[in-house]
Amino acid sequence: MLQACNLDGEPIAAYQAESGESYYCPACHAELILKSGAHKITHFAHRNNPECAAHSEGETSEHLTGKLQLAQLLKVQGKTVIVEYYIEVLKQRPDLFVRHQQQNFVLEFQCAPLSVEKMKQRSEGYRRLGIAFLWILGERHRLQLGITQQIAQFIRWLPNLGFYLVYYSVKRKKLELYYHLEQADYLPVASLSFTTANFQELITFMKKPLRLVPQKLTSRQRSQQILKFQRDCFYSQGKIRELQQDWYQEGLVLQQLEFFFMQQSYSAPLYGVKQLYWKSKYLLAVYREKGKLAKLHQLGIRLQQQSSFSLPLVKLEHVWEEQLVDFNGILKKYHWFFRV
Numbered sequence: 001m002l003q004a005c006n007l008d009g010e011p012i013a014a015y016q017a018e019s020g021e022s023y024y025c026p027a028c029h030a031e032l033i034l035k036s037g038a039h040k041i042t043h044f045a046h047r048n049n050p051e052c053a054a055h056s057e058g059e060t061s062e063h064l065t066g067k068l069q070l071a072q073l074l075k076v077q078g079k080t081v082i083v084e085y086y087i088e089v090l091k092q093r094p095d096l097f098v099r100h101q102q103q104n105f106v107l108e109f110q111c112a113p114l115s116v117e118k119m120k121q122r123s124e125g126y127r128r129l130g131i132a133f134l135w136i137l138g139e140r141h142r143l144q145l146g147i148t149q150q151i152a153q154f155i156r157w158l159p160n161l162g163f164y165l166v167y168y169s170v171k172r173k174k175l176e177l178y179y180h181l182e183q184a185d186y187l188p189v190a191s192l193s194f195t196t197a198n199f200q201e202l203i204t205f206m207k208k209p210l211r212l213v214p215q216k217l218t219s220r221q222r223s224q225q226i227l228k229f230q231r232d233c234f235y236s237q238g239k240i241r242e243l244q245q246d247w248y249q250e251g252l253v254l255q256q257l258e259f260f261f262m263q264q265s266y267s268a269p270l271y272g273v274k275q276l277y278w279k280s281k282y283l284l285a286v287y288r289e290k291g292k293l294a295k296l297h298q299l300g301i302r303l304q305q306q307s308s309f310s311l312p313l314v315k316l317e318h319v320w321e322e323q324l325v326d327f328n329g330i331l332k333k334y335h336w337f338f339r340v
């Protein structure tokens with residue numbers, strides 16, 4: 001923590017604190033330890049109170065430095081910034097509380113892992129008070145090849161940006177927006193990015209009326225995808241084996257249905273497992289119903305729901321709906337398949 005109170009309850013920043021004095025947590029009022037060293041900026045820490053709303057054990061130097069840098073970015077633009085402002089009614093302490101033109105918003109610079117439950121609860125708190133909030137992610141949450149639940153929970157959506165995430169790099173002192181996030185089975189996550197050291201520039205960019213369309217897979221990406229799918233079918237393990245058995249009962253072979261599963265374009269980044277899993281189960285039901293799609297709408301939504309991450313900041317219902325419409329479009333193209 002960078003802020004504490006002195007004996008008189010006055011706020012004191014860590015860099016102003018003196019060793020030998022007593023400092024207290026603004027949330028739980030426990031006495032804090034002042035820590036300073038060569039590798040970390042001076043900060044306060046709880047002795048031990050994981051229950052406290054302001055508690056963050058083993059706060060990293062990335063988190064401490066990032067908070068100060070972000071506060072600086074906002075201050076140079078004339079915004080009023082309070083670091084670690086404790087909101088008593090919520091028992092929450094956002095990293096930065098910002099006041100600008102009669103509007104309050106908070107920034108959370110998330111460097112440590114955080115459970116979906118906690119993340120939801122904090123976001124809900126801000127929402128209840130009508131405070132806009134932005135989760136800014138640190139290095140630990142960098143997108144690798146795929147998306148994990150730990151990252152997915154911070155994804156938000158805007159009509160002009162699609163699905164997006166915001167990062168802050170302490171090393172480069174830059175804000176990074178990854179937008180138009182998309183995924184496709186067997187391929188790394190796709191995105192576009194915008195980088196700036198200026199907070200206002202980020203906000204302006206996020207309001208730009210961009211027209212984004214799903215990115216088409218190149219022929220090289222498609223052959224990669226098909227190759228990996230065929231290999232999965234060959235090794236026949238886990239979920240794939242289960243799907244193979246489903247189709248076997250109908251006298252069909254899963255790998256021969258690849259034209260249904262291997263998509264032409266990227267799609268919404270919400271699935272925690274391969275999209276072909278829900279598609280195969282849905283397709284099988286359609287096959288058994290001899291192509292009657294109308295009856296199976298609920299199933300199509302439910303199967304997607306089961307394979308999606310939890311994205312507390314996005315309304316997924318209309319996305320599932322859209323994906324189902326797209327997939328039904330493909331099924332209609334191959335209507336002969338259902339009449340055999």
Ligand SMILES: [Zn+2]
Pocket residue numbers: 025026027028029030046049052053054055
């Ligand atoms: Zn405390």
